[in-house]
Amino acid sequence: MKRLFLAFFAVAMFGAQVPVLSAPATPAAPETLDPMKVAAARDLLEAMRFKFALAADMKAAASGAEDMLHKIVARKVQDNAQLDAAARTKATAALQKMMPEAVEALEGVFTDPQTSEDISKETARIYARTFSVEELVQIATFYRTPTGQKLLGMSTRIHNESLAYGRQYILRRIDTLVEEMMKNAAPEQPPRKDAK
Incomplete structure (x- = not known):
């Protein structure tokens, strides 16, 4: 339901110009990475308390979701060259009526456990592409020390x-x-x- 609402909201706000918002993009097939590197990267994220930090970031983002959405809506309406002043006023009023449900949907993205899981998985893949298994183990070992x-x-x-x-x-x-x-x-x- 929320995806449907976001699709409707995006189309109402931006027209067909924003297909990314109207439907989730099909991700490209991930490159094949050495499972040992991915495992070492996931261990590093655990040592870094990544999920804890990410949860705090997501909570902060969720608390700012309404303000962020208002700013984006205002900018998009203002920047839409196809709208004259009267149409901008009408579009703004219509979008403001939709805002409570849109804010709820956006906050849901930030609080969805799948969001954190997907970000964590991709972050591990980034580390796995960047460092060798040995380097990942060394970094994780450091983060487990008192200095780390x-x-x-x-x-x-x-x-x-x-x-x-x-x-x-x-x-x-x-x-x-x-x-x-x-x-x-x-x-x-x-x-x-x-x-x-």
């Missing part, structure tokens, strides 16, 4: 602090750049006669 556990526990904080610093750094650089641009764009003014 500390790294796992602090990774989010370190990542967030790094991003915050990066934003501040870039903003300072942009500010300096804009000041230079303004200085170079300002016409030279002769010194004022009344200035001492």
Whole structure:
């Protein structure tokens, strides 16, 4: 039922332009990977407490689902060149009526255990393609040490602090750049006669 609703919602909102939303895409046949590598990668994910972290990410995504959906709907309606102002208003009103059911369906995607299972399986495959069995075992062994556990526990904080610093750094650089641009764009003014 939810897939049917999402299909209807997508068609109503975007027309035939979004076939991905109207029906689940048939995934390409996965490449054959060494089962030992996949098993080692799954063990690594266990050592990394991946499912725990993924569950927290999914919970956060679900809590932001309504806001995300509102923003996407507003942007898609605004960007639809086929709609004039009156049609945009009408489309927005119709979509707002559908929003509670759409939010419920989207939240269901985030809380569906199959979503986490599929993401976990593909993540294991990514690791299996990237590392050898020996490397996967070494990484998993490290994550099971006290230092590895500390790294796992602090990774989010370190990542967030790094991003915050990066934003501040870039903003300072942009500010300096804009000041230079303004200085170079300002016409030279002769010194004022009344200035001492």
